[in-house]
Amino acid sequence: MQQVYTPPAPGGLFSSPRLKFIGNGGTYFGILIVNALLCAITLGLYYPWAKAKKLNYLYQSTTLEDSSFTFSGTGNEMFKGFIKAIGLLIGFGIIIGILMRVHVALGIIAYLVGITLLLPFVIHGASRYRWSRTSWRGIRFGYRGDRSAFVALFIKEFLLTVVTLGFYGSWMVINLRNYIISNIRFGSGEFKYKGDGWDFFVLNIKGYFLTIITLGIYGFWWQADVFRYYIDHMTLSQGDRSYTFRSTATGGKFFGVILLNMLIIIFTLGIGYAWAEVNMFKFIAENIEIEGDVVLEQLSQTEEEYTNAMGEDLADFLDLSII
Amino acid sequence: MYPGKYFDNKTAALTTVDIQFYQEYLEFRMNRNGVRSRLSWLYKEINVQSVNGKQLRISTAAEGGLEIDDPECISAFSKLYYANRGYSVHEWLLRLGNKAVYTVALVLLLIVGLCYFVVLPILADQVAQTLPRSFDKKLGELAQSTLDETTDTAGSKLLTAFAGKINWETPDTLTFSVKSSKIDNAYALPGGYIVVYDALLKKIKTKEELAALLAHEVSHVKFRHSTRKLCKDMSTTLLLDLFLGGMGAYSGLYKNANTLHSLSYSRKYEKEADLEGLTLLKDNKIDQHGMLHLMETLSSIKQPVNMPTFLSSHPLTKNRIKYVDRQIKKHPAPAVQNEDLEKAFRKLKELYPS
Incomplete structure (x- = not known):
């Protein structure tokens, strides 16, 4: 694992801003249960607002240097996206239905191709919406990826993965990650992700076999390795200054938090889910170290607002989880 | 006068300000690099977020926002701001923190318990009788x-x-x-x-x-x-x-x-x-x-x-x-x-x- 060491720039200050999750399980539980109640009463139509409330809470409970993040997306925006997404899926369903009548195989092929083609559009749309609605001290994040470039990349990577019977999967994950993260802006700050498919492949192969050999116990260490690989290859730069990210999570720590969460969920018959999730967020925030000479105060506003939430809602329908 | 921190939506820098609350609006003064200035916002044009009842973030579309963590300031603001607006269940949850949550949870638990142990058996019997x-x-x-x-x-x-x-x-x-x-x-x-x-x-x-x-x-x-x-x-x-x-x-x-x-x-x-x-x-x-x-x-x-x-x-x-x-x-x-x-x-x- 290479460690990028960034020497302090002349005159610059070396700092390590703290990332914290200060939410509490009780409040989060309250939000989830009120959401659940309203969703039940409205037969699910409340969902976009429920989601806005939930994201709002999770974002504002995450702090960097004691200032919290803001999710400014609204239920109304997401409701519009929700309607569009439903319309699109119904249209898609009708087309598949017609093709199925013509020939079953044709329908199935059209379905698979359709979903595969839909995915990159969804990921792109959801990233644009989610990041543009995220801000910190008034400075908006943004996703600058190009739609056609991303779709082309996605299709290429996907086909290679299919052709190699999944072996290329590690490369696909890393290449998509490289593209997406490297296009995220934090005001004038730029994120970069430089991962290597081969390294990630080796990590996964090692994790896979050791997990089998140790009857699953190594799974936690594998997870810690993947997490470290995701975090440690990320940087944030502003002009010629940069921050590096480092994971301090170990397999043992993962084991601890996952075991605790499992016990919470089991012994509360699932009601403790909110507390378990909060534990996980705390764990993640605590285990990311940021270090470098970026001066956060100098980050300036560069990103546009983007209010089309269709991708965000489609992502939910397809059950994609986006951070 | 209450302490707070201001950000201007242009950079992520925070400036210390003195805030004062009035019936319909709030006003704050600051001194940035020797330049004194004053801003006032009407309560109806601001967006308020409460973080676990301990931190408050007030934001506007055009002129940036404030971060407040002084408890006295938060309570002074809440009294005036919520007096003429009332707040939703969600805001109430966030403001009162744990207390509200446990109340809600308890009430819901009672309702679910009542449904489960009393209403459901009666209802199920009713349904069974119609069969x-x-x-x-x-x-x-x-x-x-x-x-x-x-x-x-x-x-x-x-x-x-x-x-x-x-x-x-x-x-x-x-x-x-x-x-x-x-x-x-x-x-x-x-x-x-x-x-x-x-x-x-x-x-x-x-x-x-x-x-x-x-x-x-x-x-x-x-x-x-x-x-x-x-x-x-x-x-x-x-x-x-x-x-x-x-x-x-x-x-x-x-x-x-x-x-x-x-x-x-x-x-x-x-x-x-x-x-x-x-x-x-x-x-x-x-x-x-x-x-x-x-x-x-x-x-x-x-x-x-x-x-x-x-x-x-x-x-x-x-x-x-x-x-x-x-x-x-x-x-x-x-x-x-x-x-x-x-x-x-x-x-x-x-x-x-x-």
Whole structure:
């Protein structure tokens, strides 16, 4: 694992801003249960607002240097996206239905191709919406990826993965990650992700076999390795200054938090889910170290607002989880 | 004057400011690099976010926002701001933090508990009552078709003859049969299918005991226990899915909790059947002590595992003997020696000697 060491720039200050999750399980539980109640009463139509409330809470409970993040997306925006997404899926369903009548195989092929083609559009749309609605001290994040470039990349990577019977999967994950993260802006700050498919492949192969050999116990260490690989290859730069990210999570720590969460969920018959999730967020925030000479105060506003939430809602329908 | 921090939406720098609150607006002054300036925002044009009740973030579309963590400042602002707006359930949750949450959780828990323990059983019973008795019959036929047991035709005929001597006081058409099995058991399917295993028949010594056994099973049919339990189980699953599923938590474990509870529910049914069985015996002028003797016979049967009361679907025999005894003492009734019944029983016993 290479460690990028960034020497302090002349005159610059070396700092390590703290990332914290200060939410509490009780409040989060309250939000989830009120959401659940309203969703039940409205037969699910409340969902976009429920989601806005939930994201709002999770974002504002995450702090960097004691200032919290803001999710400014609204239920109304997401409701519009929700309607569009439903319309699109119904249209898609009708087309598949017609093709199925013509020939079953044709329908199935059209379905698979359709979903595969839909995915990159969804990921792109959801990233644009989610990041543009995220801000910190008034400075908006943004996703600058190009739609056609991303779709082309996605299709290429996907086909290679299919052709190699999944072996290329590690490369696909890393290449998509490289593209997406490297296009995220934090005001004038730029994120970069430089991962290597081969390294990630080796990590996964090692994790896979050791997990089998140790009857699953190594799974936690594998997870810690993947997490470290995701975090440690990320940087944030502003002009010629940069921050590096480092994971301090170990397999043992993962084991601890996952075991605790499992016990919470089991012994509360699932009601403790909110507390378990909060534990996980705390764990993640605590285990990311940021270090470098970026001066956060100098980050300036560069990103546009983007209010089309269709991708965000489609992502939910397809059950994609986006951070 | 309260302390706060201002950001201008241009850079992420924070400037310390002094804030003052008025009836309709707030105002703050700052000194940035020697330049003094003053901003004021109307309450109706700001967006307010409370972070766990400890931090407040006020933001505007055009002029940036404020971060406040001074508790006095937060309470001064809240008094004025929420006075003319009121707040939604969500804001209330966020502002009061844990206290509000535990209140909401407690209220919801009470509602769910009330639904589960009181409303659901009543509702399920209502639903069960609207179902015609022919539904029970179909259900019973279905259940029977899935059970692969051999009927003892001769025994069934004799048992039917025996049961025919008793007035069961029910609109259901009853079908009595004997099946061969090594297990000492008897059961009633909805719609009136009553089955006694031959192993149990061999253990029964008097006609009163047999009458008590049949009376117990007929009472299950009469009160439609299976249909009512089915309605309740189904509505419970729906309720739990609605609450726990919607929360994002889905745990198969709650089903186990439900099973535990539905066991105690069936114990209630068992008791009901025992007591109704006694009434049937009394009305037919059969000695009610037959029920007691039946229980003694049953308790002498060795069970593979001694289950604690809360896990077994039948109330523990000791328990049952106690309340049956009490019931008999409360409603004593003369018993008449019924020769027909005795004859029918003896014929049956010839086939299944002890």
